Amino acid sequence: MQIRRISIYEDFQCTGAACPVSCCRGWRVPIDEEMYKKYLTEKGIFGTVLRCLIEKKDDIVSFRNTVRGCPFWGTDRLCSLQKKSGTQYMPLVCVQFPRQLCNFGFFCEETLYLACPEAARLFLKAAAGNQPFVFHVTEGEVRYEVNTTNDDEEFLRYLLQARTELIQMLDDGISFDSMAFLQYGRDAQNACLSRTPLPSPLYYNDKNRYIFDCTMMNQLFFNGFYHPSLKTLSPFLYRLCRKYIKSFCGLNRRSPDAANRRLAALEAVFRQKIPDSDKLLNQYYAYYLQTSFLDIFEDYSFSKHLLFGIAKANMLWVFIALYAEKRSFVTTEELARIIAVYERRAPQLEDALKHITA
Numbered sequence: 001m002q003i004r005r006i007s008i009y010e011d012f013q014c015t016g017a018a019c020p021v022s023c024c025r026g027w028r029v030p031i032d033e034e035m036y037k038k039y040l041t042e043k044g045i046f047g048t049v050l051r052c053l054i055e056k057k058d059d060i061v062s063f064r065n066t067v068r069g070c071p072f073w074g075t076d077r078l079c080s081l082q083k084k085s086g087t088q089y090m091p092l093v094c095v096q097f098p099r100q101l102c103n104f105g106f107f108c109e110e111t112l113y114l115a116c117p118e119a120a121r122l123f124l125k126a127a128a129g130n131q132p133f134v135f136h137v138t139e140g141e142v143r144y145e146v147n148t149t150n151d152d153e154e155f156l157r158y159l160l161q162a163r164t165e166l167i168q169m170l171d172d173g174i175s176f177d178s179m180a181f182l183q184y185g186r187d188a189q190n191a192c193l194s195r196t197p198l199p200s201p202l203y204y205n206d207k208n209r210y211i212f213d214c215t216m217m218n219q220l221f222f223n224g225f226y227h228p229s230l231k232t233l234s235p236f237l238y239r240l241c242r243k244y245i246k247s248f249c250g251l252n253r254r255s256p257d258a259a260n261r262r263l264a265a266l267e268a269v270f271r272q273k274i275p276d277s278d279k280l281l282n283q284y285y286a287y288y289l290q291t292s293f294l295d296i297f298e299d300y301s302f303s304k305h306l307l308f309g310i311a312k313a314n315m316l317w318v319f320i321a322l323y324a325e326k327r328s329f330v331t332t333e334e335l336a337r338i339i340a341v342y343e344r345r346a347p348q349l350e351d352a353l354k355h356i357t358a
């Protein structure tokens, strides 16, 4: 099997107890079918403990969250399940995280989720050093299964080429929020529906930016991203969310114009406090494309995926700016932490996209 690995992949090393936001903080830990069966048949007190700590909600089996998150997360900031029984008793997601392993049948791609602060730090380091996010190709065996139902190799090869061209556009100076990406997405999606030839992203060069105003931002924020339970699940992100609410919620209700002026002032903070801020957002979008654009292979939703990346990058700078506002500078470690906690919650934005239009 051809394995394509993102350039920062091999540099990753878990920082263990020194990690500021350990893997299981801020979300439910799903348990895969194979491990679930193992837990159900495990004998003795250990088996009873495991079964007591499992819950099933909306067809997803996971560990019950305590106020501290995963019940196996110890006071030493390490996983007690791993310490006691090794990785063979850990859910697959815990063993793999933050590695994102995608088997498309024809080849595999291995990348890192930025929801891990160490992965986010590697991303920031590469972005600051102008190192492009490229795939290194090797051959080998993989033990993870094909995770797509599509077998249209021609379409997959088209997506690979389109992704390269989209990243080329970013390299050529088109901003991550340019309308060119959305126009390409709309036309590609229509071409899929009408079974006409798919366009090349390079035909598109509209430099007008997608307008992301405060009303849209609130739609995304309040339709899934924010939840009061973040107070215990992800206290650091919760504090940023409270700042967000204080800054924009009431103000936007009273005067959308005033809220948009506050947003513009915050954007100025972001540009002032974060070196090469435009480049950082473009690199963030490029990384998003490298890790998520091939999701279109499964659902053909060009528009949704391209807009999601733009919305995600926009919300990210808002959170960074809220953090930076009262500080004279922000370190790489602080930025990595913001990115990591934000990424854990960002999938919720995808559902909220239906409330805004491209």
Ligand code: SF4
Pocket: 013, 014, 015, 016, 019, 020, 021, 022, 023, 024, 097, 098, 115, 116, 117, 118, 119
């Ligand atoms: S989030 Fe990343 S660095 Fe932190 S404990 Fe998990 S794998 Fe290690």
